[in-house]
Amino acid sequence: MTTASPDTLVAEGLAALRARDAARAARALRAAAEVMVAGRMPWPALAQAELALGNHGAAEAALDRQLALAPRDVGALLAKGQLWQRAGDDRAAVSFYATALAQAAVSGLPRGMEGVAAAAQAFMSEADEAFRRHLDQVVGDGLSPTMEEALGLLRGTRQIDLQQPSLFYYPGLPQRRFYDPADFPWLLEMLALLPAMQAELDAIAGDSFAPYVTASADRPAPNNPLLGDPSWGAFYFWKDGAPVAENAVRCPATMAALAHAPMPIIPGRAPNALWSRLRPGTHIAPHFGMLNTRLICHVPIRTAPRCTLxxxxxxxxxxxxxxxxxxxxxxxxxxxAGPEIRTVLLFEIWRPEVPEADRAAIARLLEGIAGYDGAA
Incomplete structure (x- = not known):
């Protein structure tokens, strides 16, 4: 039986750890653990010594004592992750590593733990990729779009994205980012006119495009970095519910194509249809549209590399x-992000899930909003 005080035993154990003498460190720290108050005992040091000796069970027991006292101890959580990683339980390791790194983002990383934290992050990335491959193998090929969406959410490659229109929200619509063009048969008739539309675009001078983002004299200027910038250009065929006569005459094939689309007819507001041009280096910042009762269609007129939506x-x-x-x-x-100009035919259509009676009510509502000036 030792007669040394607990503090002396701890000091001896810590000195032995610094000298890389794991056996002596473990003996001193085990003896200290028998007599020292649990809240003062450096359990992570004992775990480090036991781990160096290959005593994984004893190391885990020491870490559990520390986590019982301080459940968010970053060092102890990282060490627990290492134990589970060595045991081959990737999911358990990731859970401890993720908790440790999340806590470190709030309270900071203990000094000297930078390498351990970096290794934990790398392991989490590798484990995540392995988990994705496992899921792909389990479910196989030929999944429905709905199952692909669900699997993407489980993998973490997709998020639950919600409609957040800035003006009008119609409840109960499915939260779908993109629709399948095959669900809109009238697009085939539009695409048959694509060569003629491309020829019309080629005949239009570049300076015929106006900036898409503009300011009105009776409204504050929008807070948009592309305000008045022709990098995002517009050549309108329909604007705020009325055809742009001059452009319609110059581009009869494009107007014929648009006649096939079920665009909303709302005086003073819709339809809107245009060639939308994006010059190289242009970024349209993240934003939300005004309504969730419509869909936006892009028919590519001139595609370009490294352009994304x-x-x-x-x-x-x-x-x-x-x-x-x-x-x-x-x-x-x-x-x-590429070197060439991208141009699409942009127009809006009614969302197919909205019934005809509600479309008519929405049209009346939006027409009333557009025409209201507050005068009695």
Missing amino acids: RVGSETRTWEPGVPLIFDDSMEHEARN
């Missing part, structure tokens, strides 16, 4: 002859 947690590119149909009431952004 993100809707919620899903990102797509514009491909020749492939329309993109999306819900702009979800957060979305667009970017042209």
Whole structure:
């Protein structure tokens, strides 16, 4: 039986750890643990000594004592993760590592633990990728779009994205980022006119495009970095419910194509249809549309490399002859990171789930909003 005081035993054990003498450190710290008040005992040091000797069970017991006293102890959590990693239980290891790193983001990382934290982060990334491969193998191929969505949420490659329109929210609609063009047969008739529309675009001078983001004299200027910037250009065929006569005459094929689309007819507000041009280096910042009762359609007229459209947690590119149909009431952004100009035919359509009677009511409502000036 030792006669040394608990503090002396701890000091001896810590000195032995610094000298990399795990056996002597373990003997001293075990003896200290028998007589020292639990709240004062350096349990992580004892765990470190036991682990160096290969005594995983004793190391885990010491860490459990520390976590019982301080459940968010970053060092102890990291050490527990290491134990489970060595035991081959990746899910348990990831749970301790994730908790440790989340706590470190709040309270800071203990000095000297930088390497352990970096290794934990790397292991979590590897384990996450292994888990995704496992899920892919388990479920196999040929999944429905709904199951692909659910699997993406489980993998962490998708998020639950919600409609957040800035003006009008119609309850009960499905939360879908993109729609399948095959669900809209009238698109085939539009696409048959694509070569003629491309020829019309080629005949239009570049300076015919106006900035998409503009200010009105009777309203405050929008807080948008692209205000008045032709990098995001617009050539309108319909604007606020009325055709743009001059442009319609110059582009009869495009107007014929738009006639196939079920665009909302709301005097003073809709439809809106235009060529939307994005110059190289242009970024349309994340934003939300005004309504969730419509969908936005992009028919690619001139595609360009490295151009992306993100809707919620899903990102797509514009491909020749492939329309993109999306819900702009979800957060979305667009970017042209390539060297060429991208131009799409942009227009709005009624969302197919909204019944005819409600479409008529919504049209009356939006027309009333557009025409209201507050005068008696």
